[in-house]
Amino acid sequence: MSSAGEQRFINENRYRSVLARLSASPTLKAIFAEAYGDDYPVEADPFGFVSLSELRVMADTLAGSAVSRLLDVGCGRGGPGLWIARELGASLLGVDVVAEAVVAAYQHAAALGMAERAEFRVASGTDTHLPAGAFDGAVSIDALWMIQDKAAAFRELARVLSSGSPVVFTTWEPPHLDYAVFLTSAGFTGVAKRPMPDAMNAQIAVYDAILHCQPTLKAELGEDAAGIIIAEAIETPRMLQTAPRIMVSAARG
Numbered sequence: 001m002s003s004a005g006e007q008r009f010i011n012e013n014r015y016r017s018v019l020a021r022l023s024a025s026p027t028l029k030a031i032f033a034e035a036y037g038d039d040y041p042v043e044a045d046p047f048g049f050v051s052l053s054e055l056r057v058m059a060d061t062l063a064g065s066a067v068s069r070l071l072d073v074g075c076g077r078g079g080p081g082l083w084i085a086r087e088l089g090a091s092l093l094g095v096d097v098v099a100e101a102v103v104a105a106y107q108h109a110a111a112l113g114m115a116e117r118a119e120f121r122v123a124s125g126t127d128t129h130l131p132a133g134a135f136d137g138a139v140s141i142d143a144l145w146m147i148q149d150k151a152a153a154f155r156e157l158a159r160v161l162s163s164g165s166p167v168v169f170t171t172w173e174p175p176h177l178d179y180a181v182f183l184t185s186a187g188f189t190g191v192a193k194r195p196m197p198d199a200m201n202a203q204i205a206v207y208d209a210i211l212h213c214q215p216t217l218k219a220e221l222g223e224d225a226a227g228i229i230i231a232e233a234i235e236t237p238r239m240l241q242t243a244p245r246i247m248v249s250a251a252r253g
């Protein structure tokens with residue numbers, strides 16, 4: 001792998017130690033639950049900032065299209081994609097670059113009684129090795145912002161979706177990066193962006209609490225994993241001013 005390729009691999013894997021240790025941190029989960037209150041999606045157990053109401057909107061967005069084979073790009077530990085697939089009565093295939101996340105996703109599927117219709121693979125959203133046209137709907141929850149080659153990710157999404165299939169995803173959009181351009185270049189139509197201004201308060205509350213709980217988080221997660229989320233809690237709030245959280249939907253042309 002080239003040094004540029006190695007750098008990309010490291011960046012896209014940077015939550016590996018956190019994803020591997022997450023179940024050992026009741027404090028981090030409690031921080032999210034407190035910040036989101038009734039809007040915390042307990043069953044989905046996300047590793048990200050998706051709320052229960054956002055998951056409902058995503059499921060509703062797909063529900064009009066009778067999705068039966070759902071793809072989740074950057075599935076992490078699986079919960080949010082499983083939650084949406086269950087709402088739709090669809091099967092689910094999730095891909096993530098972190099093997100530890102995929103192991104946890106299988107456990108989550110079993111816990112939700114969805115083992116029979118959920119599959120997870122270690123693969124990049126830019127090159128899934130999945131068959132062309134194999135899915136009739138796709139989601140991605142808080143993952144596309146991490147994928148460095150976004151043009152490749154949307155080309156790959158277009159390849160594995162059948163014609164007319166809907167996609168809906170959450171991400172953060174800085175000024176220099178227009179997701180509509182990636183989508184239309186890859187052949188998607190009907191791009192709709194939904195700003196989510198209320199999401200910023202909960203995200204900032206999570207970061208504040210992380211900074212207040214540093215010793216506990218280090219004890220539960222270990223120095224390495226805790227250091228990654230503490231650094232994010234320090235650096236991200238100022239970026240949220242110019243990179244708002246959005247939900248985007250479109251259809252494969």
Ligand SMILES: C[S@@+](CC[C@H](N)C(=O)[O-])C[C@H]1O[C@@H](n2cnc3c(N)ncnc32)[C@H](O)[C@@H]1O
Pocket residue numbers: 012013015019045046047048049050073074075076077078079080095096097098101123124125126140141142143146147148
């Ligand atoms: C913030 S987490 C969200 C995980 C999950 N969707 C959730 O909401 O719980 C972002 C995920 O994207 C994954 N990821 C990063 N780059 C990726 C890539 N190129 N292909 C697939 N997954 C990727 C990370 O490993 C991580 O699990």
